[in-house]
Structures are given as C-alpha cells and as structure tokens.
Amino acid sequence: MAQTHALQALVEALKGLPGVGSKSASRMAYHLLQHDRQAATVLAAALTQAVRDVRHCSQCHTFTELEVCETCSDALRDGGQLCVVETPADQSAIERTGTYKGHYFVLMGKLSPLDGVGPKDIGLLKLKQRVQLGTVREVILATNFTAEGEATAHVISEMLRAFGIRVSRLARGVPAGSELEYVDLGTIAHALVDRR
Amino acid sequence: MAQTHALQALVEALKGLPGVGSKSASRMAYHLLQHDRQAATVLAAALTQAVRDVRHCSQCHTFTELEVCETCSDALRDGGQLCVVETPADQSAIERTGTYKGHYFVLMGKLSPLDGVGPKDIGLLKLKQRVQLGTVREVILATNFTAEGEATAHVISEMLRAFGIRVSRLARGVPAGSELEYVDLGTIAHALVDRR
Numbered sequence: 196m197a198q199t200h201a202l203q204a205l206v207e208a209l210k211g212l213p214g215v216g217s218k219s220a221s222r223m224a225y226h227l228l229q230h231d232r233q234a235a236t237v238l239a240a241a242l243t244q245a246v247r248d249v250r251h252c253s254q255c256h257t258f259t260e261l262e263v264c265e266t267c268s269d270a271l272r273d274g275g276q277l278c279v280v281e282t283p284a285d286q287s288a289i290e291r292t293g294t295y296k297g298h299y300f301v302l303m304g305k306l307s308p309l310d311g312v313g314p315k316d317i318g319l320l321k322l323k324q325r326v327q328l329g330t331v332r333e334v335i336l337a338t339n340f341t342a343e344g345e346a347t348a349h350v351i352s353e354m355l356r357a358f359g360i361r362v363s364r365l366a367r368g369v370p371a372g373s374e375l376e377y378v379d380l381g382t383i384a385h386a387l388v389d390r391r
Numbered sequence: 392m393a394q395t396h397a398l399q400a401l402v403e404a405l406k407g408l409p410g411v412g413s414k415s416a417s418r419m420a421y422h423l424l425q426h427d428r429q430a431a432t433v434l435a436a437a438l439t440q441a442v443r444d445v446r447h448c449s450q451c452h453t454f455t456e457l458e459v460c461e462t463c464s465d466a467l468r469d470g471g472q473l474c475v476v477e478t479p480a481d482q483s484a485i486e487r488t489g490t491y492k493g494h495y496f497v498l499m500g501k502l503s504p505l506d507g508v509g510p511k512d513i514g515l516l517k518l519k520q521r522v523q524l525g526t527v528r529e530v531i532l533a534t535n536f537t538a539e540g541e542a543t544a545h546v547i548s549e550m551l552r553a554f555g556i557r558v559s560r561l562a563r564g565v566p567a568g569s570e571l572e573y574v575d576l577g578t579i580a581h582a583l584v585d586r587r
Contacts, residue, residue, distance in 0.1 A: 199444070199454055199456045199457075200456065201437070201441045201443075201444040201445050201456055202441060202454050204437045204441070205438060205440075205445075207437070208433050208434040208436075208437035208438070209434065211423075211431075211433065211434060212405075212419050212422075212423070212430075212434070213419055213422045214415065214419075218573075219410065222410070222480075223408050223409055224441070225478060225479060225480065226409045227407075227408070227441075228441060228442070228445050228454060229499055229500075231407065234404070234408075235438045235441065236438070236439070238407060238434075238438055239434075239435040239436075239439045239442070240404075240435075241400045241401040241403070241404035241405075242404070242423070242431045242432070242434055242435035242438075243432070243435045244401075245397045245398060245401040245420070245423075245431065246423075246424070246428050246431050246432055246435070248395070248397040249395055249398055258398050258424060260395045260396065260397055264395075282421060283421060284417055284421065303425055376414070377414075
C-alpha cells in the first residue's frame with residue numbers, strides 16, 4: 196500500500212504514546228479511521244484542551260487547571276501533614292483509600308541519576324521551602340518501594356533532618372519492589388496507619 | 392487527587408484507542424503532559440488531519456487522500472489481477488514482498504456474522520461489479536488464514552464462480568491460524584508464487 200501522508204503522519208504521532216510501537220500504532224490508526232472517527236475527533240480535542248489548560252499546582256505540583264489545585268485549597272484538609280508522592284497516579288491511589296486528610300507534594304518523578312533526573316527536577320528545593328514556612332508538622336514519604344523510590348525517600352529525609360519535624364515512611368505493608376499505583380487499597384490504607 | 396476536568400477527559404478519550412485500558416490511558420496522559428506536550432500537540436493535529444483528509448479509494452476501498460489511490464492509478468500495474476485482502480495492513484505486507492504487480496481490493500474487514508458484519512459491509516457487491524466489468528482475469532484471495540478469513544474467501548469464490556475467471560487462494564505456505572500482517576515476507580512471497 197502506498198500509505199497516504201495523513202495516515203503515515205497519524206501512525207508516527209501515535210508512536211509518540213508510551214508503550215505504542217509501529218504495529219500497535221497502525222492498528223490504532225486503522226481502527227480509528229475505519230470504525231470510530233468520532234473517537235479520533237474527541238481525542239484530538241481532549242489533547243488540545245489538556246495541553247492548553249493543564250498545568251502544575253503552584254503548591255503541590257500536581258496537574259490542575261487552577262493556580263492552586265482543589266486539594267491544596269480545601270480548608271478541611273490538615274496543612275500540618277504533607278504526603279510526598281512520585282506521581283498524580285500515586286496521589287490518586289492514596290486518596291482512594293479515604294484514610295488521609297492532609298496535603299500532598301507531588302514530585303512528578305523520582306531521583307534517577309542515570310536518566311539525569313536530579314533533586315532540582317523533582318522540586319526538592321520547593322519542598323524544602325514549603326517545610327521552612329513552619330506549618331508542616333510531619334512529612335510522610337510515600338514514594339514507591341523501588342530502588343529509585345527508596346533512594347528518593349532517603350534523600351528527602353536527609354534533607355529534612357535539620358528541621359526537627361517528624362518524617363515518616365509508609366509502613367512496609369506495601370510489598371517491596373512493587374509500585375504504589377498497582378497495590379490494592381487495603382494494603383495502602385494499612386501502610387498509612389502503620390507509617391514509621 | 393481531584394483530577395482536573397481536562398485531564399479526565401483526556402484519559403477517557405485515550406481509552407477510545409484499541410487495546411488501551413484505564414491504567415494505560417492514565418500513564419499516557421501523564422507522560423504526554425509531563426514529558427512531551429509537543430507529542431500531544433502533534434498527535435492532535437495528525438488526528439484532525441487524518442479524520443478530515445483520509446477517505447476510501449473509490450476503486451479498491453483502501454485508505455487514501457485521493458479519489459483513486461496511487462496503487463489503483465498506477466498505469467504500470469496489471470489491472471487483470473485483483474488481490475483481495477482484509478485490511479490496508481495486509482495489503483502493505485504483500486506490497487513489501489515486491490512480488491505482486493496487480494491491483495487490490497481491500498475489504499476493510501471480514502465476514503463475521505456474530506459481529507453483524509455481512510457481505511454488504513465488506514463491499515462484496517462492489518467487488519462483483521468490478522469483476523463484471525470484464526477486465527479482471529484472476530482474483531487472488533489473500534484474506535487471513537483464520538476461520539473468518541477462510542469463510543470470507545469461500546463466500547467470495549462462490550460469488551465469482553459464475554464469471555469464469557480464475558480464482559486462486561494464497562498457497563498454504565502461510566501457517567494456518569496466523570494473521571498475514573505478522574508473517575515474514577519470504578513466506579508471503581512463496582505463498583504468492585504457489586497460489587492455487
């Protein structure tokens with residue numbers, strides 16, 4: 196088949212999605228054009244809108260369309276507790292347990308020297324400034340229990356040692372080596388209660 | 392996380408892609424917004440352009456931006472041979488073998504009564520009209536060697552029996568039960584030469 200320019204461009208663009216290779220991209224393009232052009236149009240609009248509107252909360256760094264996200268501006272939440280997570284997906288997993296009513300700090304990544312991700316890239320300076328304000332009594336480190344997540348937690352706890360606040364880590368109820376996003380909610384709830 | 396409206400809409404829209412569930416859609420959305428907004432913008436444009444420009448060739452039904460696709464309008468190709476395939480991907484696989492210089496008819500599907508896909512949905516009426524024009528000497532049935540592909544080939548060969556033209560099937564060099572798109576090119580070339 197002499198592929199059309201527009202189709203080729205679509206297949207190439209779909210390969211920009213994580214976990215999508217040539218074959219998957221072709222299948223997606225054919226499916227959309229043959230069976231669901233409506234979905235393609237909806238996806239195009241959603242992409243455009245998200246790129247335009249979604250930015251980072253000025254306080255916790257999570258994705259939001261506002262200057263300060265709804266979680267950070269919720270007066271009923273306890274500003275004395277700050278839970279540090281790697282991604283919005285991890286934050287979402289903790290929220291769904293319904294057992295945590297403090298604030299969050301979303302790193303939007305993890306320390307990964309091999310990939311060139313250093314303390315600045317995950318906003319540790321900003322985290323330090325947040326703690327320096329004096330309102331935070333306790334920082335709960337809820338990074339993933341992977342090598343990089345553990346290293347990130349270690350670096351943060353070292354950084355916060357000087358401030359004399361409580362720094363806890365999710366309890367080891369979470370199976371080692373796993374990623375928070377995929378752990379069942381009961382285990383996460385248990386780990387929150389047993390934090391050390 | 393109180394997900395933003397735009398982010399939620401993007402995750403939902405990504406779930407419209409075949410083979411993408413909730414978790415994958417979330418990961419894709421986070422990846423695009425965090426690491427590659429450029430890719431998101433490119434994808435949105437490619438989707439919009441493809442939906443607007445890509446249509447079906449009036450002769451062979453494959454995807455094209457023209458009224459008649461480049462393959463069908465190529466004067467060097469033999470209009471006496473008509474290779475019937477299920478999808479543009481299958482057509483592409485045959486093209487890449489470099490052993491076929493005739494025309495194509497792309498069904499854009501296969502007979503599948505359980506899914507409500509009948510002869511009309513895969514353009515068999517149009518295929519019949521094409522053969523009735525009298526220019527086609529031979530129809531090569533290159534549908535997949537799956538149950539549905541075999542059934543489709545059988546129905547087409549029955550339909551064309553009255554016209555007294557040669558109707559062949561890709562040789563059994565292609566492993567039974569497999570899909571053309573994933574077969575190595577040598578095997579496809581062999582099957583083309585040995586068609587029965």
